[in-house]
Amino acid sequence: MAAVLWDMDGTLVDTEPYWMATEVAIAEEHGATWTHEDAMQLVGNDLLTSGRYIKARMGLPQSPEEIVELLLDGVVERVRHSVPWCPGARELLLALHDAGVPCALVTMSYQRFVAPILEHLPPETFRAVVTGDLVDNGKPHPEPYLTAAAALGVDAGDCVAIEDSDTGARSAAAAGCRVLVVPNHVQVPPGPRRTFRSTLEGLGVDVLKTLPDRDQTPPDLP
Known part of the structure; x- marks a missing residue:
């Protein structure tokens, strides 16, 4: 990874x-x-x-x-x-930072919305930030994830994307990423390169490194 x-x-x-x-x-x-x-x-x-x-x-x-x-x-x-962090998300993000795993933010929101959220994180938590106003093609097109991987100097096929929607998962999979899907407000169907989990709470860095490069549907990862 x-x-x-x-x-x-x-x-x-x-x-x-x-x-x-x-x-x-x-x-x-x-x-x-x-x-x-x-x-x-x-x-x-x-x-x-x-x-x-x-x-x-x-x-x-x-x-x-x-x-x-x-x-x-x-x-x-x-x-x-108020910044409403999703359960376990901030903890996993900081654990990845401490472990030296590069992270990028890939969002269709615009920079002026992202900025106040990033203020609540340590500097360089995200080594690259791709927002909707920086790309020509938004999700589900692969451009946002390809842009993020390129900004980090890595191959998208060697990356794990974390998503909560079918639109985002399609974008990440089309870019070649393995996708951890944590559904939130909408149901997400099974699809290529997707692994599902109901929450990020308790998820360790080592688990992300072992995501399979194939379809996988619930039950959850450990």
């Missing part, structure tokens, strides 16, 4: 409720309809795809780019008050 590549929303931090609350607030402000099913459609998407969906579903006059900025305004404000 040359490196570990981390998704952020729903994997490292449980910020999906922040996004959902912001979507509801935008809908209420504009007198639009928005459902839980709508919110689930956006999990794992790049932000411009979400902006286009919201524009069409809510009938908003703003451009998808402007809607993305509205989303970021709401979520950044919430995360500055």
